[in-house]
Amino acid sequence: MTAAAPEPKVNMGQPVPRYDAAAKVTGRATYASDMPLDNPAFAFLVTSAIAKGRIDGFDLDDAKRVRGVIDIVTHENAPKLKESKLFSNGGYAGTTIQPLKSADIAHDGQIIAVVVAESYEAAREAANRVKVSYTATAPSATFDSPGTTTAAAKGQSAQFKEDPEVGDFAKAFDTAEVKLTASYETPTQHHNPMELFSTSCVWMGDNLVIYEGSQFVYGLKNGVAEQLGIDADKVRVVNPYVGGGFGSRGSMTPRTAIIAGIAKRLNRPIKLVPTRDQGFTITTHRAETRHEIKLGASRDGKLLALRHEGAEVSSRPDAYCVGGTKTTARLYACPNVASLVSIVRADRNTPGFMRSPPEVPYLFALESAMDELAVKLNMDPVELRRINDTTNEPIGGKPYSSRSLMACFDEAAKAFGWAQRSPQPKSMSDGEWLIGYGCAATCYPTQMAPSAARVRLQRDGRTRVEIAGHEIGTGAYTVIAQTATERLGVPLEKVAVFMGDSDLPPAPVAGGSNSTASTCSAVMMVCDQIRQRLFKAVMPDSLTDKAKETVGISQAPATQAAKSDRPLDIEKAFNALGVGVVEEYGEWKPEGAPLDSFKAMHSGQVRIVGGHAMKDQIAYAFGAEFVEVRINRFTHEIRCPRLVGAFAGGRIMNPRTARSQLMGGLIWGMSSALLEATEIDERNARYVNDNLADYLVPVNADVPGVEVIMLSEQDDHINPAGVKGLGELANVGTNAAICNAIHHATGQRIRKLPVRLENIEV
């Protein structure tokens, strides 16, 4: 075992290497834009240079003269498309702003023309020669810009139904011995996955194949079909590998149906590869947020009152919000809680999911405030969390299905050397570097969604698993193959997994960290159907019921079923059945899933359940993160030499891929705290640093020490796989941990991200 392949603890699978490792490191993994096309034409987008106004006209003469140009599509001649509603309103779209529909401009970088040419270079050159005349009006850029409107999220957002509250906050806060009121701010951020937002569309008669990196092939398939007004069965989305998503590929963007429509009209495959800067405006982003936290506590640190107000920026037409108060209102024992989420409308494109959408901004606020409270109480911040740890969430009183928060704090504190921290701010240094230690809690809801799978077992043990899941870099192929191996008792190298294709049995969106829990539960169930058939074939009738019970086709947790498993002689079973192949298809849904779950699953609609919204319990994964920051006395440069996180996520399917996920999360958390922000020119509501040279993400030298500790945790109440999902767990607490460490290093409390050297005063 190595650092990359940690020794499995109790309730962890084997750290087998990635199923797709060799294909990826040798460049043989085919991403959407790698798919060979027969005689494609190439599309290049023209995007708006204003954020609000109208297009008066185009001068296309110069562009049309470029050799190889086939067509230039604008709102005047674009294919007519039907509207799709927002994903949260029963549709598929991440935005209801549909470009090329009229001369109106609703945000910076909106698609206003598509140039199609015989080569990418010709299309790009012609796009550069398109001249546009606009009538611009003054846009509202963000918070505090003139012309924005603000209203409570509740009542306008389908995603946000209730501001959680309990008890009497006002009274409790008023009388609390120790009080804190503080405001926090987080910036706009963009996902910037490595793979650009490419789309290729190929028509074969009335059938459309779309090659596009997507986190939800069923959603995209149904959404594009709806926009084109065709039967969804005629649309297929293919993407065996996705070059990162982080939420940006979760809902449909307008580009896909546009490209499909043009391909149909030109009767030719079309390949679109937008640029990095276009990716900033043709998809979604994490909206900027503001928070006010009020905490009231007793002298001994017991929380008595908590109020969290959040505000988020969205577009004019769409009431998108993440509303993280659903988590922050429930994280600690506190009898009096109030909250309010508001949405601020500006002339921007609609924001969307970005890794841990609610928790990243809202826990930054709460976990910073907890640290501030600990300072006020002169208390170790770890102890403040311990005092307020709880087995039941305070709003509805439901029990946490399992909660290892303090175990994570203790493990991480030990590994980090928290005991060596001298609590006084500005008390630790090393030469020209001030040193600060900080910590924060992290958590993410455990979520599941309905999923189907098909599994085929051959006599020689070769196994084929088919599921329209998504390999977004997380290790999905690997853990699904491991699941089949474990359930069917076949060697890993005999298992082939097929994903990323909407012709396969439906799987949920790869979002909300639900993939492993959902897809592995479905694959387990279908493998058990196979086992049951085989058992039936070899067991006397009288034992069939018993056999059925032992293979656990119900929702019995994996570990329990495994315990009572008996070895199965596949050869004998196949002989008895008299067949060469056994194939099973099945549809799994989590407890509490709505009645229309399976119907919705096939039509690409999300039915995620879990987190705080479960009937008799609340399910979250937890962790604790400790960081060391160093601040240069002279340059005020902020560096983060050590990040240590301990996490508990139920069953860990594969400690290797899980560690990699968590490590990536910690690094991103650091990046979010210190580097990442999309700069907005407030005069014109445009993004300025829309490239990877100016939108900074960490390089190797920024993360010399990252340590991931995975705790053994068993939770039999969440899903058959016993999995909590940890893709979005690790990048949540880091923002606060770093600001808390900066306070320890400098005595200075920074409440606005990202923290840059000019914010440090020492």
Place this chain on the structure above:
Amino acid sequence: MRPFSYQRATDPAVAVQALSAAAAANDALTKAAAQPLAGGTTLIDLMKLDVMRPTAIVDINPLADGWSAIDPGNDGLRLGALAKMSDVAAHEEIQRHYPVIANSLKLAASAQLRNMATLGGNVMQRTRCSYFRDVSYENCNKRNPGSGCAAMDGVNRMHAVLGASDQCIATYPGDFAQALVALDAMVEITGRSGTRNMPFSELHKAPGNTPDIETTLRPGELISAFSISGRWPRSVYLKARDRQSYEFALSSAAVALDVREGTVRDARIALGGVATVPWRAREAEAVLKGQKFDDGLAQRVADAAFADARGRRHNSFKIALGKRVVARALQQAVTMEI
């Protein structure tokens, strides 16, 4: 990117001829129809972005045989313009006798870029101003003379506080040039009438009323070498930036000193990340020269270096930062073991 012709120049005369032939007499060098290609790390980017639209590319890499010498002698140093940044940074004698040069190169860009980029191309790299590099912004006096400056009242955290005009506040982005300007380097220029030498400090032009004219080079002229007299073992390059590697300076200082018995006999200070051109801080040097070094003096020198600095909405912090960087670089240079 727009179509262009491509020619490999097999000797300097061919290169000069090819670059001159396509040039109109009044062209600013940056707008010249023919552009030389060395490492390509700036030019190709700007062509893709449609910021530069040359119709002819003259690949000067075949001249590397004669133009990539790294030649440290007892009396001074000669560096060929086509030497790779990484080769110079790794050269043992450069590290020993000119640490300011080795470090300015080592702290620039990424390993991959340093392997491609040449010294001549490096000093000619163009500003990273976001508004300059995005043609959808009409207002850029550097790109479209007379159109205004979007950065002046826009997002200007990375922009210059020294050497700016009311036409342009774009920062000169490089590192190596600060070392050259500090060490009074000469630059050798090869043109139609052979080679000429001029002080490196005369190569770059502050924006003034013509921010589109960035250097004194004329179309058809190529940088062929740099030379520095003497050795500067007591020299440092200090660079403050947002991340630990692969990032432009928010503020940097190239400092070279001659200190004997605590007294500064000679001092060279140049500033990066804060100015529109590689910035020699002569007033600051004057404060330092002939004095006994202490922290108070370092502070006065730093204040002098930024006496004329002018901040705008997002970049004012660079003045205080720049002063601390200068003071710290001086302390490092004074205390370094040589």
